[in-house]
Structure formats: structure tokens, C-alpha cells
Amino acid sequence: MAIPVLVVGCAGKMGREVIKAVHAAPDMYVIGAVDRSHLDADAGEVAGIGPIDVPITDNLEVSCAMVAQERSPGVMVDFTHPRGLYDRVRTAIAYGVRPVIGTTGIAPEQLADLAEFADKASTGCVVAPNFAIGMILLQQACLRAAEYFDHLEIIELHHDEKADAPSGTALATAQLIASTGKAFNPAKVEETELIAGARGGLVPGNIRIHSLRLPGLLAHQEVIFGGTGQSFSLRHDTTDRSAYMPGVLLAIRKVLGLKSLVYGLEKIL
Numbered sequence: 454m455a456i457p458v459l460v461v462g463c464a465g466k467m468g469r470e471v472i473k474a475v476h477a478a479p480d481m482y483v484i485g486a487v488d489r490s491h492l493d494a495d496a497g498e499v500a501g502i503g504p505i506d507v508p509i510t511d512n513l514e515v516s517c518a519m520v521a522q523e524r525s526p527g528v529m530v531d532f533t534h535p536r537g538l539y540d541r542v543r544t545a546i547a548y549g550v551r552p553v554i555g556t557t558g559i560a561p562e563q564l565a566d567l568a569e570f571a572d573k574a575s576t577g578c579v580v581a582p583n584f585a586i587g588m589i590l591l592q593q594a595c596l597r598a599a600e601y602f603d604h605l606e607i608i609e610l611h612h613d614e615k616a617d618a619p620s621g622t623a624l625a626t627a628q629l630i631a632s633t634g635k636a637f638n639p640a641k642v643e644e645t646e647l648i649a650g651a652r653g654g655l656v657p658g659n660i661r662i663h664s665l666r667l668p669g670l671l672a673h674q675e676v677i678f679g680g681t682g683q684s685f686s687l688r689h690d691t692t693d694r695s696a697y698m699p700g701v702l703l704a705i706r707k708v709l710g711l712k713s714l715v716y717g718l719e720k721i722l
């Protein structure tokens with residue numbers, strides 16, 4: 454049976470892409486669309502694919518109740534803003550709707566709390582800071598490089614409409630590299646930062662992240678490893694948001710078979 458999908462943030466850059474991808478997929482359909490603007494407009498029209506008979510509403514609870522009435526279990530896809538995300542995920546789970554979350558910037562304590570909530574409800578939930586396969590491969594390659602290099606820094610570059618910094622992907626990449634337990638970037642001199650922020654943000658693992666925001670960019674990340682007489686750069690460029698859609702559709706299919714919260718696309722590949 455086809456999967457009913459509720460798209461939250463449907464009028465946004467990612468939400469429009471999700472509406473297109475879900476509508477085009479043979480094994481799922483858009484059952485509802487939530488946003489704060491374009492209310493009552495057809496979600497398909499807003500996404501640029503013509504009418505799909507799904508009006509945009511700002512009422513998540515009523516939308517979840519509607520999904521719960523469908524014959525097969527439903528999924529909520531959220532690409533919005535970290536504000537209120539915690540409550541949206543809890544609302545979805547309370548209605549038996551499985552969340553697939555692409556929104557970045559949620560606090561780690563809230564994520565841990567949601568994992569406990571999903572676990573208790575035996576409900577699947579996927580939270581992934583990046584749905585592009587190329588980025589997952591970059592992260593895996595970082596683990597290999599980290600075996601041989603002791604020094605690295607991360608640069609992430611995004612469009613200038615991005616709300617959070619650093620990106621969720623950069624944080625997740627640093628977290629993954631730090632999970633090796635290695636002590637990175639041993640200091641060689643006592644540094645003085647003449648302009649606050651010049652050396653980027655420091656995250657656990659002693660890894661620095663530098664965030665650039667410019668019009669003309671979409672989403673890019675470079676991890677540069679440094680060693681004696683050599684440097685090694687790993688870079689991923691997203692040039693179109695359709696890059697995320699195979700990962701999003703995969704998560705929609707896989708979340709139905711899960712009984713707890715899974716963090717990271719790599720866990721369901």
C-alpha cells in the first residue's frame with residue numbers, strides 16, 4: 454500500500470522539492486502540507502508541478518490526525534527551522550506518524566529526549582543532517598583519513614538564507630571524526646586571535662569549523678587534513694536540492710520498519 458506523507462515546511466526550498474519527489478514516487482503520496490505561509494494554496498502549485506489537491510495549512514495537529522486516519526501508516530517529513538521542532542516530532546509520534554527530519558540545529562539534549570520518546574512509543578524516527586549520498590561517502594572517507602592525519606579543519610559554505618551555523622552536517626562530521634577518540638590538532642604555538650572568530654568555532658575533538666554564507670552558493674563542505682609535507686582535501690558540493698531526494702525517499706520507506714530514533718542516513722543505507 455502507498456505511504457501517506459505529510460510535508461512540513463512545504464513552501465520552503467527543501468519542502469517544495471520534497472512535494473515534487475513524493476508526488477512523483479510510485480509508492481507514496483502527499484496527504485498533507487503544512488507551512489506558515491501560502492495558506493490554502495495548493496502545495497503542488499507552490500512547488501511548481503501544478504495542482505495535486507493538497508491545500509497548505511498551518512495546523513500540524515489536525516494534519517497528523519488526518520494522516521492517522523489513512524489505511525496505511527504515515528510519515529511526516531520536516532524541513533523547517535529548529536524552533537518548535539521538538540514539539541512537532543512529539544506531536545507526530547503521539548499520532549503514530551513517523552517523523553523523517555531534515556531540519557538541522559536541534560539541541561543535543563532535545564535530540565536525546567526525542568530518542569527516548571520514540572523508543573518508549575516503539576515508533577521509528579529518522580533524523581539526518583544530510584540526505585545526500587556524496588556527503589555520507591565524504592564522512593566515511595574522513596574516518597579513514599583520520600587514521601593517518603592528526604590535523605584537520607572543516608570549512609562549510611552555504612547560501613545566505615541559512616539560519617543555523619555551523620551547518621548540521623559540519624557538526625555531525627566533526628562528531629564522527631571525534632568519535633575515533635584521537636587527540637586532533639595538537640598545538641604547536643600559543644595562538645592569539647586578533648579578531649574574534651578568526652580561527653572558527655571549536656567543537657569537541659578539538660576540531661575547528663569555519664562557516665561561510667554567500668549568495669550564489671548552495672551547500673558545500675571541505676575537510677582539509679594536514680600532515681608533514683602534504684595536505685589532503687575532501688570536498689562535497691551540492692549544486693541542486695534534488696541531490697537530497699533519493700535519501701529522503703529512502704528514509705520515508707525505511708522509517709516504517711523502525712522502532713526507535715535513528716540519527717544519520719548512513720544507518721539506514
Ligand SMILES: NC(=O)C1=CN([C@@H]2O[C@H](COP(=O)(O)OP(=O)(O)OC[C@H]3O[C@@H](n4cnc5c(N)ncnc54)[C@H](OP(=O)(O)O)[C@@H]3O)[C@@H](O)[C@H]2O)C=CC1
Pocket residue numbers: 461462463464465466467468487488489490532533534535536537554555556557558581582583584585617621697
Ligand atoms: N538534512 C538535509 O539533507 C538538509 C537539511 N536542510 C535543513 O532543512 C531546513 C530547511 O531548509 P530550507 O528549506 O532551505 O529553508 P526554507 O527557509 O527555505 O524553508 C523552511 C520552510 O519552513 C517554514 N517553517 C518554519 N517554521 C515553521 C513551522 N513552525 N511550521 C511550519 N512551517 C515552518 C518556513 O516558513 P517561513 O518562511 O515563514 O519561515 C519555510 O517555508 C534547515 O534546517 C536546513 O538546514 C536543508 C537542506 C538539506
Ligand SMILES: O=C(O)C1=N[C@H](C(=O)O)C[C@H](O)C1
Pocket residue numbers: 557582583611615616619620621622623671672673
Ligand atoms: O541549509 C541548508 O541548505 C543545508 N543544511 C543542512 C546542514 O545544515 O547541514 C544540509 C546541507 O548542508 C544543506
